[in-house]
Structures are given as structure tokens and as C-alpha cells.
Amino acid sequence: MDTVLARLPRDIASPSAGFADSLLAGLAKTPKEIACKYFYDDTGSRLFDRICELPEYYQTRTETLLLTRHAREIAGLMGEEIEIVEFGAGSLRKVRILLDALRCPRAYTPLDISGDYLAEVVRSLAADYPALTLRPLVGDFSAALDIPVLPGSPRRAGFFPGSTIGNFRPDSALSLLRRMRAGLNGGGLLIGVDLVKDPARLHAAYNDAAGVTALFNKNLLARANRELGADFDLDGFAHYAPYNAAAQRIEMYLVSLKRQRVHLKGHPLDFAQGEPVHTEDSHKYTIESFREMAARAGFNPRAVWTDEERLFSIHWLESR
Ligand code: TRP
Numbered sequence: 400m401d402t403v404l405a406r407l408p409r410d411i412a413s414p415s416a417g418f419a420d421s422l423l424a425g426l427a428k429t430p431k432e433i434a435c436k437y438f439y440d441d442t443g444s445r446l447f448d449r450i451c452e453l454p455e456y457y458q459t460r461t462e463t464l465l466l467t468r469h470a471r472e473i474a475g476l477m478g479e480e481i482e483i484v485e486f487g488a489g490s491l492r493k494v495r496i497l498l499d500a501l502r503c504p505r506a507y508t509p510l511d512i513s514g515d516y517l518a519e520v521v522r523s524l525a526a527d528y529p530a531l532t533l534r535p536l537v538g539d540f541s542a543a544l545d546i547p548v549l550p551g552s553p554r555r556a557g558f559f560p561g562s563t564i565g566n567f568r569p570d571s572a573l574s575l576l577r578r579m580r581a582g583l584n585g586g587g588l589l590i591g592v593d594l595v596k597d598p599a600r601l602h603a604a605y606n607d608a609a610g611v612t613a614l615f616n617k618n619l620l621a622r623a624n625r626e627l628g629a630d631f632d633l634d635g636f637a638h639y640a641p642y643n644a645a646a647q648r649i650e651m652y653l654v655s656l657k658r659q660r661v662h663l664k665g666h667p668l669d670f671a672q673g674e675p676v677h678t679e680d681s682h683k684y685t686i687e688s689f690r691e692m693a694a695r696a697g698f699n700p701r702a703v704w705t706d707e708e709r710l711f712s713i714h715w716l717e718s719r
Contacts, residue, residue: 406537407510422663423664436541437619441516450607450612453611453612455608457600457604458562458710462711463493464706465711470499473497473589474501477589478556481556482504484586485509486559487563488510491520491523498531504531505549505551506553507533510537517537518535554585556586557579557590559590566679572692580718593681594684594712601683606638606640612640616651639652647682648681648682651679653675653678655674655676689714699718700715
């Protein structure tokens with residue numbers, strides 16, 4: 400079995416070289432920002448797995464429940480002998496539910512930006528599914544999606560759980576969906592989408608009592624210290640994640656608690672007291688607003704599953 404990590408063909412820059420440039424560019428802007436894909440180094444991927452188990456973070460639990468409850472119906476819609484292509488695969492836990500329900504899946508192609516973490520989780524998946532062709536690809540799925548076709552060109556089904564689509568602004572989300580549709584060569588897409596709801600519930604999910612989300616947010620700065628030799632004072636920044644009800648999104652910031660100067664690769668970076676650095680958005684949709692966007696991206700929204708409390712949704716989109 401071949402579980403050697405390959406890079407996405409057009410993922411040119413190594414993630415770490417990209418990190419320094421992106422950080423310098425983002426922190427030179429007003430307001431300052433850091434691109435959210437840099438959350439996911441090895442440490443960040445592990446912190447994110449802890450977020451998924453937090454009592455306040457209902458998303459993972461609800462999506463897993465929906466996948467389990469509807470696995471047979473989903474497998475029926477996806478069809479037989481398919482290649483599953485997962486975008487931003489993370490821990491590879493959710494796909495196991497699909498793999499167990501599918502009839503003779505031919506191959507599984509997980510894409511993730513965190514190479515070390517992907518190598519590790521793929522090893523354990525390979526042990527549990529010895530007959531499955533595994534083709535892990537390291538890279539940024541938001542930048543490049545030309546995934547080489549496997550021998551026999553099995554039909555593809557995309558898998559994009561975790562409401563990661565919400566981490567893109569609606570215009571970027573639309574173009575990402577279009578590119579995914581193109582990359583799936585006519586195959587459908589199974590996608591998890593977090594829903595608008597009581598702002599208090601949303602707020603709690605991104606401001607957990609144990610402070611794991613704060614650690615995850617600050618890992619951007621810790622990673623810059625580790626990888627790039629920067630000197631961010633982690634106690635000099637606060638995690639702040641309010642819900643913007645008008646824009647229907649959680650906005651995540653690191654707020655400088657004092658006037659301070661940080662050094663990054665010989666560049667001085669100045670922060671005013673109270674100055675925010677934007678690190679992430681997490682857009683929420685209604686079932687209808689998401690189906691509308693999917694249709695504009697050229698998909699035919701077919702089935703949708705949600706829980707009793709309407710916390711989360713999973714959509715099966717077919718290619719038109
Ligand atoms: N897709 C996830 C979401 O928006 C990512 C996420 C969850 C996240 N919790 C986070 C990102 C905390 C940054 C910080 O819900």
C-alpha cells in the first residue's frame with residue numbers, strides 16, 4: 400500500500416516559507432490580519448482536535464451524529480467504487496463513518512495542509528482499512544485543486560465536513576465551491592455547514608470555559624516564535640471572538656493588551672494598546688441560504704440532513 404505523502408501539484412511555496420511572507424504582509428495591513436490556514440501546524444491540528452471534544456463545541460458531535468444516523472442513505476447517494484476526496488481532512492475520524500457504510504470504496508484521497516499530522520493519522524487509517532487505496536496529499540486546498548486522476552478514473556465524491564466552508568468569506572466560498580465542483584470531475588460533494596442560531600450558543604462555542612480555543616488562536620503567535628524565531632509575548636495578546644449578528648459570523652481576533660514591539664525576521668512590528676489582529680471568520684448559514692450558494696456554484700442541492708435542534712446541517716450536492 401502506498402501511503403507516501405505527495406504534494407498537491409500546484410502547491411508551490413512550502414507552507415513555512417509562505418508563513419513568514421504572509422505574516423509580514425498581513426501585519427502590515429490596517430486592520431492587521433493573519434491568514435487562518437496557518438492555524439494548522441502539528442500543534443494547531445492537535446489543539447483543534449481538542450476543540451472538537453469541548454462541551455461547548457456542538458458542531459463536531461452533531462455532525463458525527465448526523466453522519467452516523469444517515470450513513471446508509473449517504474452511501475447510496477455516493478454510489479459504489481468511488482474515490483472519496485476530503486478537503487482539509489484533519490484527524491480522519493469522520494470519514495471512517497462513510498468508509499464503513501460505503502460499498503467497495505476504491506480510494507480515499509485526504510488533502511491537508513499539515514503534512515506531519517496527515518502522515519501520522521494516515522498510518523492508523525491504513526492499518527484499519529488494509530484494502531483501501533490511500534492517497535494523502537499535502538497542500539492548501541484553497542489555492543490549488545488539480546488532483547491527479549487515479550488509474551481506472553473512479554468516480555469522485557467530495558467530502559468537506561466541519562463547516563470549514565464557513566471560514567471563507569461568502570464570495571471566496573462561492574469560488575471555492577466552483578473549483579471543488581471542477582476538481583470532482585462530475586462527482587458530488589458532501590458538505591457540513593453550521594447554522595445560524597442563538598448568538599449565545601455560538602458565542603460559547605468559540606469562547607470555551609477551558610480556554611482551548613484561546614490557545615488555538617494564540618498558536619499562530621507561538622508558531623511564529625517556534626518556526627520563524629519571532630518574539631511574540633503570548634500573555635500580551637487576548638483571544639476575542641464575538642458573534643457579528645448582522646454579518647452572521649463569528650469573528651476571531653488576537654487583541655494586543657499593551658503597546659508593544661515584536662520582531663519577526665529582522666522586521667519590527669508595532670502594536671497599539673487594544674489593537675486587534677483578525678485571525679478568522681466563521682460564517683453561519685441557513686439551510687436555504689447555503690443551498691442557494693451551492694446552486695450558484697453549479698451544484699444541484701439534493702439531500703439535506705439536520706438535527707432536532709437545527710444546530711448543524713449536512714448537504715449532498717450533485718454536479719450539474
Ligand atoms: N471550521 C471551524 C469553525 O469555524 C473551525 C474552528 C472551530 C475554529 N473553532 C475554531 C477556528 C476556533 C478557529 C478558532 O467552526
